[in-house]
Amino acid sequence: MPIFQDNNGLAVKFFIQKDLPQEIQADLCETITSLGGRVEAKVPRQGYILVQPGTAEEERLRLCWTSADRPERHFVPYTYIDACKIAGMLLKQIFVENGVPIGMHIHPSIANVNARSALSSRIMHSGGDPHASAQSARVILADPNTDVFHHLVKTYQGVPDKYIESYLWVKKCIEKGAIVYTPLVYKNPGGRRPGEETQFTEEDEEHLCNWIAAKIPYKETGGRTGNRLYQQLCDLSNDPEFAWVTRHTWQSWRERYKKNASRLDALIARIVDQKKPVPGEKGQYGYVRQSEEKPKRTRKKRSKTIEQALDDDYAGAIDGLRGLAEIPLSGVPLSSHGEQHLQMPPNALYPPILAPSVASNDISTARMSPAEEEMDDNEEPDWAVKVGDAPPPPWSKRKAIDESGEVPNNPHKRARSNETHPQFVSRSGQLETLSNSALMALANIHVIDQSIRDIAKEYRFTIEEVQEYYDKCGEMGRTRSRFQRMREELQTKFAEYDA
Numbered sequence: 048m049p050i051f052q053d054n055n056g057l058a059v060k061f062f063i064q065k066d067l068p069q070e071i072q073a074d075l076c077e078t079i080t081s082l083g084g085r086v087e088a089k090v091p092r093q094g095y096i097l098v099q100p101g102t103a104e105e106e107r108l109r110l111c112w113t114s115a116d117r118p119e120r121h122f123v124p125y126t127y128i129d130a131c132k133i134a135g136m137l138l139k140q141i142f143v144e145n146g147v148p149i150g151m152h153i154h155p156s157i158a159n160v161n162a163r164s165a166l167s168s169r170i171m172h173s174g175g176d177p178h179a180s181a182q183s184a185r186v187i188l189a190d191p192n193t194d195v196f197h198h199l200v201k202t203y204q205g206v207p208d209k210y211i212e213s214y215l216w217v218k219k220c221i222e223k224g225a226i227v228y229t230p231l232v233y234k235n236p237g238g239r240r241p242g243e244e245t246q247f248t249e250e251d252e253e254h255l256c257n258w259i260a261a262k263i264p265y266k267e268t269g270g271r272t273g274n275r276l277y278q279q280l281c282d283l284s285n286d287p288e289f290a291w292v293t294r295h296t297w298q299s300w301r302e303r304y305k306k307n308a309s310r311l312d313a314l315i316a317r318i319v320d321q322k323k324p325v326p327g328e329k330g331q332y333g334y335v336r337q338s339e340e341k342p343k344r345t346r347k348k349r350s351k352t353i354e355q356a357l358d359d360d361y362a363g364a365i366d367g368l369r370g371l372a373e374i375p376l377s378g379v380p381l382s383s384h385g386e387q388h389l390q391m392p393p394n395a396l397y398p399p400i401l402a403p404s405v406a407s408n409d410i411s412t413a414r415m416s417p418a419e420e421e422m423d424d425n426e427e428p429d430w431a432v433k434v435g436d437a438p439p440p441p442w443s444k445r446k447a448i449d450e451s452g453e454v455p456n457n458p459h460k461r462a463r464s465n466e467t468h469p470q471f472v473s474r475s476g477q478l479e480t481l482s483n484s485a486l487m488a489l490a491n492i493h494v495i496d497q498s499i500r501d502i503a504k505e506y507r508f509t510i511e512e513v514q515e516y517y518d519k520c521g522e523m524g525r526t527r528s529r530f531q532r533m534r535e536e537l538q539t540k541f542a543e544y545d546a
Contacts, residue, residue: 049083050137058085059137060094066104067097067125078128093119100124100171118146121174130172139224142175149226150179154189156196157214166214173221186210188217204231245294247303254291255300256311260318271308277301495523502527506534 051059061079063072063086075097076086090096090112098105109122121140131138142149151170153163166188167177181187187203189196191213203209210228220226258280263270270276277297283289292300304311495517503513508530517526 050131050135051079051082051084058083060085060087060091061128062087062090062094062096063125064096064098064102064104064108066102067099071125075125075128078132082128082132091120092117094121095127096120096122097125097127098122113146115146120146122148123174124168124171126168127172130168138172138221140174141220141224141226142170142173148174148176149186150176150184151186151188152179152181152184153177153214154181154187154195154199156190156193157188158190162214166217169217169221173217186212186216188212188214190214247295251291251294252303252307252311252314255304256314256318259304259311260315260322261324264315264319264324266312266315272301272305274301498523499526502530506530508533 053059061075061084063075067075079086087094090108096108096112098108105122112120113122114120121143123140127138142151153166157163157166170177179185185208187199187210189199189211196211196213199211203211212229216229259271259276262276262279274297277300280289280300281292281297284293295303499513499517500510502508503510513526513530516529517523520526
């Protein structure tokens with residue numbers, strides 16, 4: 048059956064734009080006739096008007112002969128004849144609405160020039176207008192494999208009578224012989240539909256109360272309204288014993304308890320009273336393992352002298368000095384003519400009370416009270432001075448000392464040397480004397496002890512921890528670097544939990 052004949056065998060009528068070249072008009076007449084059609088000298092009431100798109104005559108013909116009461120009159124480009132011949136059928140004018148072509152916009156995302164040209168011709172041969180702008184077009188054709196396509200969908204999904212389609216959509220419509228827009232699919236924004244939620248039963252509440260009683264038996268510990276308790280419950284959904292948790296989401300379980308807390312707390316208390324769980328049992332939520340107590344360091348008794356303590360273990364000596372450091376050091380007399388203070392670091396632990404040095408040839412002992420320092424009326428002043436040619440006062444005279452260093456008439460006494468040593472009264476009541484080496488070691492110990500305290504305070508560790516590590520390595524710089532690094536590591540590690 049010829050393609051330009053209808054079902055009744057009647058020829059399809061064509062009108063050719065008059066200003067087309069005569070060669071083109073002759074070819075069109077020959078082809079139309081060979082395919083069963085008929086060329087008319089006047090515009091038919093029902094048929095096709097062959098025009099050259101973009102010309103003034105085409106615009107005039109459309110203006111004069113477009114009419115809503117003539118829906119079967121179609122305007123097509125003159126290439127329509129060859130397109131029907133190639134397709135082997137009379138192409139339907141499907142992209143028309145109320146006799147007016149549907150405007151379509153070919154988006155630049157379809158970058159292939161040949162593809163754009165072929166798509167434009169196909170749209171025109173089926174009655175559409177492929178030259179509409181993106182704003183005025185009803186259909187925007189784009190490449191679905193680009194991000195622009197999805198952006199266009201989101202942009203115009205709320206605009207009525209505006210459709211974003213793939214370039215393949217035109218071919219599908221032509222094959223079906225009708226316009227079929229890509230359907231919209233309802234997307235649930237979230238939540239259940241009315242009547243879809245599973246209702247809570249008494250058995251559900253019983254399971255919930257048993258779970259809370261096992262994890263948080265006592266409400267005063269807190270945590271019954273937290274998210275984690277119910278998330279842990281729903282994590283057990285794969286366990287056959289907890290298959291019932293799938294009836295509700297963890298949010299629903301939590302809301303069920305919150306809205307009925309007073310009633311469910313009474314049920315939980317009953318269960319706890321029956322089972323009598325011990326606070327802190329394994330598996331209870333909110334209880335953590337108690338940190339182990341550090342063993343307390345006992346102070347050693349201070350029965351040794353400081354010189355003996357310095358010969359012992361270093362840490363023991365430090366503790367011994369701490370035990371005796373109860374009264375600040377006021378000064379250390381180094382000569383009988385005045386006092387010279389022992390310089391100590393600020394806030395340092397001081398050594399035991401130092402008593403004034405007593406000359407070995409002095410018959411008196413240390414004065415214990417002001418009353419003992421009062422002199423008799425007949426006694427010569429201690430600090431009498433020489434006047435004129437008078438003999439020197441007794442205090443200025445020294446007994447002769449032989450080469451052996453002993454004082455004559457008293458071989459058991461040794462002469463006083465130029466340097467004197469500080470003395471202190473021990474807790475046992477005996478007078479102890481510090482040697483030069485002991486005094487230097489004592490000062491060094493105070494400096495080290497203060498440095499250890501500074502490190503502990505700066506990096507927020509206990510003095511015992513710093514002391515223990517220093518005893519092992521013996522280097523103050525290394526000790527400081529270690530605890531600085533430990534503090535930095537702890538801050539970095541726990542910064543994740545704070546965030």
